[in-house]
Each structure stands twice: as structure tokens, then as C-alpha cells.
Amino acid sequence: MSVTKPFPESVLISESCLQNRIRELGTQIFTDYENQELVLLGVLRGSVLFFADLARAIFKAQHESQTREVTLRFEFVQLVSYHDSTQPSTVQLIRGGSDYLKQRHVLIVEDIVDTGRTLNFLCEHLQTLNPKTVKVCTLLDKPSQRQVSVAVDYIGFEIPDTFVVGYGLDYAQQYRNLPYIAVLESI
Template sequence: MQPIHKDIDHILVSEEQLKAKVTELGARISRDYAGRDLLLVSILKGAVVFMADLMRAVTIPCAIDFMVVSSYGGANTTSTGLVKIVKDLDQDLTGKDVLIVEDILDTGITLSNLVPMLELRNPRSVRLCTILSKPSRRKADITPDYCGFEVPDEFVVGYGLDYDEHYRNLPYVGVLKPEVYQK
């Protein structure tokens, strides 16, 4: 079996850039939430790598939890904006500062529907942290409170992002060769 790196056209964000940015984000979050009841909420599966690194870069006490959500439409190929919670949080959000941790903010449809759903659970605040943002694809009015990198409208994988459940384990963010996903 060939290494998965052969499918990458070029590296968009290097492993070193990711490490530096996560350290920077962790320091900012630690300052902003000092003395508060912080809950980091990872949206699975893509955000798990970023979440693992980010929670170690946060230097204040915090709790973690996980959600699986999907936005679905017709044949599951387009998003209608309806959000289905596949795995809900295990914790009560009352009075907590919730920071949603995402791998990529793309159209924003799912998160623009998820945030109000979480706000109904009486948290102190709900904010968003994403390692990647594609503002050129945004269809919903949502902006991350913490953002690692803005990326162009290219098919990116690695650092938790996948194509057909592959490439999540790459230590960098790379652009997938079109021939891989246009088969």
C-alpha cells in the first residue's frame, strides 16, 4: 500500500505552523477565560486532533465534552440547515462558558443552527474556536471568536480533516489532489 502522502498536492499549513497557532490560541483562551467555568466542546470526528492539542495548550482548569452533529438534506449530499444531534453532550451547560472547538468553519450552516440550540441550555456564553476557516464559502452569518488560519476554497485534509475517513492522521493540512476525489 502506498503512503497516503502521495495523494497530497501541496501542504497548506505545516505541522510547525499548526503547533505555533495552537499554542497562541491556548494562551488567548486561557487569558480570556481565567477564573471562569470553561467547557471545551469538540465536534466529532474532525475536531478531535485539534481538541487534543488545544486542551493541552489551555493553562486554566477546563472540562471537555463531545458532540456529533450533522446537517442533512435530500440524499445527504446537501445541507438544508437542519441539524441532527447524533451524540449529545453529557454535561449540563447551565452557567458554563462553552467554547465549541471545530476543525473547519466552511458554510457555517451547521454551527449557525447549533449555537442557538446550545444557548437554550442556559450557558453563561457560547463561543466558537476553529483551526481553519473558509470565509469564501460562508452561507450563514457566523464568525469564529478564535480562528487559526483562513484557507482558500480548496479540498483540504489532514490534522483531523478527512476524505472518505482517510488522511485524518496527517500532521499537517494539505490540499488533496483532485483526481483522488473526482474518481
């Protein structure tokens, strides 16, 4: 098995650019949920780096405000998509999404919304668990690829129709630990 990365990468969104935007998102989310309890629901595995930085950005906003707070809880779900060239992909929940979310404010934390099928499936599934509210925060959005209409409340960056890796996103399970978003050359 190869241990080298298959393609060289070029930076699309730098580390400082990511961190600045995540700081802004954290402040916005903090303001919107102040004095409430919020479940951050991370979608494994791609969102983990974003999730961790966003959670800290929400805390920093709280620290600066001094008087207000948001109580954060962490939950995770894992979804898989099955691709078949003749059909739209089918999404399945393989982990998480328990009754725990009942009557809670839930914020889904996603790495990227592409066709919208994954998020659409997850939102429909969550409705069966009777949360108080469900909103969505995605680091990246590729609106040009949308097949299913989904409401996204917080967007880090809109990107063009290009395959990206890094900061949680993989190509064949590699590149997830890059601290920036990159485009693979010659993919």
C-alpha cells in the same frame, strides 16, 4: 474495500505552523478565561486532534503564568449533515449536548467553518441549554463559502475555497491522522 489513500496530498499548513498557531490560541484563550471554569466542547470527529493540542496549549499557558489558572472540562457533540442537491444541508445532533452545559462557560472547538450551517445549528441548540456564555474556536475558516452568518471568536487560519484534509479532517474517513493540513490533488 480499498486500504490505500485515493489521492496524493500536498501540504497547505505544516505541522510546525499548526503547532505555533495553536500555542498562540491557547495563550489567548487562557488569558480570556483566567480564573474561570471552561467547558471545551469538541465537535466530533474532525476536531479531535485540534482539541487535544489546544487543551494542552491552554495548560502550557497556565504553567507559564504560574499564578492564574483555567479549570478545563471536556465535552463532545457529534453532528451529521444531510445533503440534498435541491436544498441547503440539514444538520442534526446525534450525540452529546446535555444539560451539563447549563450555566457554564462553553467554548466550541471546531475543525473548519465552511457554509456556517453546522455551527449555526449547534449555537442555536446550545442556547436551549442555557449556558452562561458560548464562544467559538475554529482551526480553519473558509469565509468565502459562508451562507449563514456566524460569530467566530478564535480562528487559527483563514484558507481559500479548497477542500482540505488532515489533522482531523477526512476524505471518505481517510487522512484524519496526518499531522498537517493538506490539499488533495486531482479531487
